Amino acid sequence: MSLYEHVLIFKQDLSTSQLENEISIHKELIKELGGEVVYEESWGLRNLAYIIKDNKKAFYQFMNISMPGDANKKIEAKLNLNQNVIRHLSIKVKEFDVTPTQLSKEPE
Numbered sequence: 326m327s328l329y330e331h332v333l334i335f336k337q338d339l340s341t342s343q344l345e346n347e348i349s350i351h352k353e354l355i356k357e358l359g360g361e362v363v364y365e366e367s368w369g370l371r372n373l374a375y376i377i378k379d380n381k382k383a384f385y386q387f388m389n390i391s392m393p394g395d396a397n398k399k400i401e402a403k404l405n406l407n408q409n410v411i412r413h414l415s416i417k418v419k420e421f422d423v424t425p426t427q428l429s430k431e432p433e
Contacts, residue, residue, distance in 0.1 A: 326360075327417055329390045329397065333404070334412040337370065337382040344384055347409055351400075358399055360392025363421065368428045377411050387428070389421045 333351065335344060352362050368385035377383070397415055404413045 326391045327394045327397075328419070328421060329392065330416045330418055330421070331388040331390050332414045333386045333388075333410060334377075335384040335386065336378075336409050336411060337380050337384065339384065339409060343409070347407070348386055351404075354400060354403060355390060355392060355396075358392060358396035360390055360396055362388050363391055364389040364424050366425055368426075380411055383411055385428075387426060389424070390415075 333348075335347060339347070352365075355362060365386070365388045368387060370382050370384055372382055373380060394417075397417075401413070401415070404410050
């Protein structure tokens, strides 16, 4: 099993229930492909550095995933077809970083 740090960026105009539905569909896809979501955290609604597809803000979702290496291509193909996903990034890592991440922590 390969380890991935996975970030999804969703459109700003999604309701809370729509966002939760998109995330649960994505987690089900990971399970169907033989993977497991080890850790998950929501970074909330954040400003984008530049406008992407008419969005100035977006919802960020971070996940640590353990899954077979060939499953990543299938997940990327599904995400590219999803109109509610603005961007996504999966990075293969040797081990997961410390959680919670710096982006989830409140500023001091």
